Amino acid sequence: MAKCSVRSRHSAAMVKITSFVSAFHLFTVCGAVTLATPNTTTQVTVGEQVLFLVNIQGGDSYDVRFHSKTPPTIIAVWTINNTVHPKSTHPLYEGRVQWNESGSVVLYNVQVNDSRKYKLEINHQSTELKNDDEESFELLVFEPVSQPAVKIIDDCTTPNITLSCSIFKGTNVTFQWRKESLSGAIDGAFNGTQLVIDRDNEEEQHVYRCIAENPVSNAKSDPVRPKPCHGNNYVLFWIILLGLIPVLVWVCRSIISTKAGRATQEHSEQPDAWSNGLIEPTYTTLLNPRRTSEKRASKVL
Template identity: 35%
Template sequence: MEIFRLFAVLHCITLCGAALSASPISVTNLRVGVDVRFPINYHSDGQYEVTFKRKSPVGLKVLAWNSENPETPYRIHPQYIQRVRFYRDGFVEIQDVQFDDEGVYEIQTDYLGDQLRVNDQDLFELRVFEPVSQPMVVITGNCNLNCSASSGTDVTCRWKRQSADGIGDDTFYGAVLPLGNMSELQSHTYRCIAENPVSVEMSGPLTMEMCDGDGDRGPRNRWIFFLVPAFSLVILVSAIVLGIKRKARIRSSKLNGEGLIRTC
């Protein structure tokens, strides 16, 4: 499942490198800044008129043209005049999609004959996202793993745990994963995965060296409890020895001075 998920996102990224085609049968998720095309559905060799509308959150007519003169649309909304394009081979394109472009759009085709009739209407829903950045991991408390991404919209986080032998991967949902001690890090590798509908990013693997700070961190911190008192004891013993040696030198100097006086 993980491979299929990553493949789907990479496939979207490849398409988004050019222009993504919106579908009238599903929600279209877009990265901010890409171009999106809306296919025109018409079933007539006669004269017809096409209107490209935005239905929500604000209703307005974006573009309209007649099949007799498709090169020159007779209506372009000022908000889109620099970014909307009509192509005779059957689609409308909005360039450089922004967050404000999110919403529901409609392409309406009116067939012009003896009687005007509305025959085709296709609705398209766009959702626009900022891609997620590579997740950052902060370790707090008693080895609690906290995952976050500095950028991205509608970001969700999950944890991937892999055993040392590569068998038995597990997934934990949520940004915070409490381990409690380092025993889990000794036998497993953890990675945070941050994702949204248009992107997936993964942190580097977590090792024992990363799980330090306040709280009980396992064997490494237990060594510290022994090393600090031992180091203090060495310093105290060294000071006592140096003091004894200093007193001995002073006593020896006094004795030598008295001997010289008696000799004289």
Template identity: 45%
Template sequence: MVQMLIMKFSDSFSVHIFKVASVFHLFIESGGALLARPDTITNTPVGELVQFPIQYNSTDQYDVTFRLNFPVPFKILTWKSKYPERIHIVHPLYQHRVGIDSHLVALNDVHVNDTGVYEIQIDYYGIELKNRDKSTFRMQVFEPVSQPVIGILGDCVNSPNITLSCSISKGTNYLIHWEKVSMSGVLNETYDVTVLVIDCVTEVQQQSYRCIAANPVSNATSNPVTVDLSNRANPNEGLNLQQETCT
């Protein structure tokens, strides 16, 4: 009976270790992982896997604490090198998304709200606690931008200018700029504005305009808009604005 109980406990313990190892293996092998570096900024799109290296400098046993320091400080998990199969998930926001081994902490499926300052603290101990190391990481998570759409307001028959606006449906922390391109494909000018005003009087030839939205992890370009000024002198004909197909 005792032998049977020992065998059941051993089997259960092995299964537990296998489950922990399998989850961590899934994190590591998911592909495209970004390695965060201490004291630098790691920019990542949503949904990615980010790895935080554990840099320990001792042959002693040690404890690892992974925590968020900013914007709201709290402990995420702790791990002991003496009991590598035991992972203590502290905060429910990271349940099923975080894994650890002796070399790194892996945070999977990152969200925009995961943006913040993280810390790995290592406490060394033999018979008693000796010293500790700390590594700080800053991570910024962005939603990639969608293709911009240009809005057109006005014409050169009824007003002295045309207004082009640029908007996107998805994306965080993005900037917009415009490019003015001649019909031969030469880039003439760029404008760091969201709304572009075209002066009907000073514009001397047909031009194509496109807007570009970008953040640190992505960029996208609108379909171009061609401004044809050939009919502006005729009050009976309007300005020809056409959306060209993006190739």
């Protein structure tokens, strides 16, 4: 059987807890239950139940109206006349809101979008002159944070190491880094989702943790220890790069020199087609093969 409990985040509400617990036989609320007192801000976790308390002056007949103030919306209306008579419930709250005759509205399974200001009105219907009761509340609902995951961004080509922290769920989350010795002592704290470490000042006897927290929860990552780059690879990278610059210059000059030599050679091999501005004429003698053969035959005869 699920364990049911009632708690209050405000000491002023503890005085009323006993009277409200006695009326819990009217309904079953299992899980964490938080008592919200008027004119205060109550912070709760997703999935909890919240009791909105109001001081009823007396009387057997009255109407109860539960409002959302931002935006203005009537969530539910009940008529109380010895028994509870529900009159209307907003479709978005169907099955999640209930009136307790001891003087409270119960909101079940609260979600992040339930964070807002509320108003609870009691309108008396008896013949006696009674002042209507009205109380205001503010509710803030938070999703608990998940365990942070840390990614080490380091390719040994720069003098810095970057640690990046992330979570997959949680609302209104802040991040903090802790630098710890191997004995667990805290040697430094830093804010933000990323932490940049100077490689030259990094000491191997330290580890880092990311802390994620919001008003209702907190979680920390597993410890991470950046691995050193053996032989200062990032320095070696720059040495190799600087050593390649003269080679690249020599290759470029060789290519340019080779192209220039070919162009000069091609220019010198071209014939001088012009002489004194005139083209030298060329004569061609064509022989008739038939006449030549006839002359050879007559000489033989």
